[in-house]
Amino acid sequence: MSERVLEVSNLHVSFDIDAGEVQAVRGVDFFINKGETLAIVGESGSGKSVTTKAITKLFQGDAGRIKKGKINFLGDDLAQKSEQELIKLRGRDISMIFQDPMTSLNPTMKIGKQVMEPLMKHKNYNKADAKKRALEILNLVGLPNAEKRFNAYPHQFSGGQRQRIVIATALACEPKVLIADEPTTALDVTMQAQILELMKELQAKISTSIIFITHDLGVVANIADRVAVMYGGQMVETGDVDEIFYDPKHPYTWGLLSSMPDLTTxxxxxxxxxxxxxxxxxxxxKGDSFAERSQYALDIDFKTPPPWYQVSPTHFVKSWLLDERAPHVEPPEMVKKRLRNMPNNYAKPQQVERVSFDGES
Structure with a gap:
């Protein structure tokens, strides 16, 4: 059985602003095992980044707060930890990579020193050992001429090279969990592929668990073991990567797949x-967050939030369409084409009989 590294239960995160309380995350549950990659996908504003920042309470200013929920990290509830306790944990046990490397790197500090810093702070390395280890990591992430450029500044590197430096800094202490928040969005396609391949190689070497945040399902197919789809501050579908791509059940997931280019079509x-x-x-x-945008919405979707429905041991969906009383609906043509092109070893789901549904829970 895989070792459970992190488990988030019934997480609620709110931001208090002048206009009132923004309920950014509402009742989110997920887990990640050792050496696994979980991709959290959804549109901008769906709550992906807030969910992962809540793990170490990395909110900007005092507006953000964990309203309710547990964040179990190797037996400790991080939601109850003080800021001082979390400072010791950030960068050592849980690290983050952000979308724009220039916001993560100090422009006035040499890159070598920035990679050395977490080693000296969290691992008590002396300067000589920290420099030696920092050079090893920079070479590991494929930074060209790492020794000669050890004393260069961030602006002297390309975007892809800067992201490699950020990854080196994040992985310096070999964290148990790495949170990557849209780390390849600002890069061109070629560099994006290189960075994704690099992350997979490094993960295999140090067995870190990766939570990968993205709106790009193409990225998900290349890196993830499991996928959680977020909408309106909630998770609406979770499953392994094949289940989400070849047997999606939630209308929002259908929408994401339909808006994604497919070279096979x-x-x-x-x-x-x-x-x-x-x-x-x-x-x-009041009801299903996606009801207003869904062509498949039922009367009950506007009144009552749907429960989780289990499709397989690993596949769960929050949609009234999976209720036994709901009418059977077909996914859009774009999604059906993916279903027709699914691998032969993947079982097609059984068709549900069309039944009446009176809209009552």
Missing amino acids: GTDTELLAIPGTPPDLLHPP
Whole structure:
């Protein structure tokens, strides 16, 4: 059985602003095992970054707060930890990589010193040992001429090289959990592929667990073991990567897949946009958060939040469409094409009979 490294239960995160309480994350549950990659996907504003920043309470200013929930990290509830306790943990046991490396690197500090810093702070390395280890890590992440450029500044490197330096800094202490928040968005396609491959190689070497935040499902297919789909501050579908790509059940997941280019369907395939806008989390919807934007919404979706429905031992969906009383609906054509192209060893789901549904829970 895999070792459970991190488990988040019923997490609620709010931000207090002049207009009121923004309920950014509402009842989120997820876990990650040792050496595993969990991708959290969804549109901007869905709560992906806030969820992961809550793990170490890395909120900007005093507005953000964990309202409710547990964050179990190797037996400790991080939600109850003080700021001083979390400072010791950040960078040592749990590290983060952000979207723009220039916001993570100190522009006035030489890059070698920035990689040495966590080693000296968390591992009590002396300067000589820290420099030796920092050079090893910089070479490990593929930074060209690491020894000659050890005393260079961040602005003297390309975007891809800066991201390699950020990864080196984040992995210096060999953390148990690495949170990567859209780490390849600012890079070109070639460099993106190199960084993703690098992260997989490094993960295999140090057995770290990776939580990968992205809105790009193409990235997910290349790096993730499991996927959690977020919408409106909640997780709406979770499963292993094949289940999410080849047997998606939630209308929002269908929308994400339909808006993603697929090289197997030809260049003339129309991409579908999800109509409408995400919900206002100052006043969260009473029922299903996605109901206002879903062409498949039922009456009950506007009244009562759906429970989790289990599709397989690893696949869970929060949608009234999986209720035994719900009418059977077909996913969009773009998703059906993916289903038709699924691997032969993946079992197709059984069809649900069309039944009446009176809208009562």
